[in-house]
């Protein structure tokens with residue numbers, strides 16, 4: 335990192351953060367991606383896998399085609415990109431990853447949507463901004479500290495904008511937590527707890543995919559926990575400062591007596607609890623198996639592969655710039671799925687329990703309990719929305735693409751939010767690797783004039 339790059343000290347960094355947060359209520363990001371009847375926003379998509387084709391392809395055009403046009407599709411796997419075009423049912427040109435610049439030149443998008451494998455987000459975001467486009471990027475914004483640096487500097491240099499699509503801010507329960515913390519009912523927040531339980535269905539699926547390799551996903555501390563770190567940053571209106579973590583591959587990967595390359599043709603199908611028959615999933619066959627010969631990507635890889643290095647059990651200790659302490663954990667081999675979140679304030683405690691999938695209950699629900707010191711306790715739940723991720727995907731797309739949206743809870747997330755969430759996971763990973771405590775502002779130089 336060059337000396338002349340304007341590095342700010344901790345106090346300036348924190349002040350910048352406070353200013354940026356205060357600005358969030360009137361964020362210039364709101365409306366950035368929204369079109370109007372005069373000028374529909376032109377959007378190009380890179381990464382035409384599951385998230386790209388469904389959320390940023392089919393659902394986008396099903397609901398927002400009055401405001402946006404999808405003008406081009408790009409992927410490293412041309413067979414998958416062509417399947418995606420057919421699935422979305424949109425007559426647009428398809429480009430190979432090596433033709434990204436040509437796609438921008440020929441299709442002239444206003445914004446590029448990025449939904450590739452995580453480790454390539456930064457490469458496309460930087461190039462898109464250099465070519466004059468704004469960026470709408472799936473989480474995590476980046477998987478390495480150097481990538482965060484490049485994103486910040488390119489955004490500053492080009493004047494283009496990055497939106498990070500943190501849909502987890504948009505669920506009803508997440509919004510309810512934000513409202514309670516903003517209300518001041520708990521007084522000053524002193525410490526928090528966030529425990530994420532991924533079950534042997536959802537959790538295991540990561541180990542069948544590229545997510546099981548740190549080089550692609552940055553580990554689940556980046557790929558998955560970036561959602562939770564971002565939510566906590568947003569709820570607390572604070573920024574992460576110091577991180578210490580432990581993590582192990584203690585269940586999947588090498589921790590088993592037999593393994594194969596993939597579930598298809600595996601000699602242990604009868605006795606493996608984690609056997610998954612991809613041939614029964616029509617969409618997965620079309621999107622991945624039929625495209626395997628192009629890039630060799632195996633969608634039903636063995637969860638016991640010795641090469642798996644993405645931790646499946648993690649604990650993180652974090653101190654925020656306003657002194658709040660976070661105690662975080664993530665386990666990916668649980669018999670049920672959900673979260674436990676709590677805020678310990680001067681005046682009381684908020685407990686939130688999210689039930690996603692349990693063997694004994696199919697319904698998604700949540701329980702809120704607010705207990706005031708020396709007073710009684712009250713419990714309630716909020717409705718879980720319908721649609722992807724409990725309605726959060728629809729609300730995020732409304733905010734992005736419908737004109738005239740307001741954002742009183744400050745949900746729109748920019749580069750600062752994306753970078754801070756990624757850096758927290760990167761810091762935790764670094765702490766696991768080195769045994770050291772890691773300071774977030776040691777990982778990148780934050781540009782002085784850095785704002786949304």
Ligand SMILES: NC(=O)c1ccc[n+]([C@@H]2O[C@H](COP(=O)([O-])OP(=O)(O)OC[C@H]3O[C@@H](n4cnc5c(N)ncnc54)[C@H](O)[C@@H]3O)[C@@H](O)[C@H]2O)c1
Pocket residue numbers: 380381382383384385386408409410411414431449450451452454472473474499501557723
């Ligand atoms: N916010 C959410 O709730 C949510 C949910 C799912 C996925 N995601 C994010 O969406 C992204 C895609 O995830 P997915 O589940 O669709 O994965 P996927 O494997 O189905 O799709 C990834 C796509 O990227 C393509 N790709 C890989 N390397 C590339 C490169 N160098 N250039 C161009 N294309 C490349 C692959 O060929 C594939 O089509 C990830 O970043 C993931 O974190 C977010």
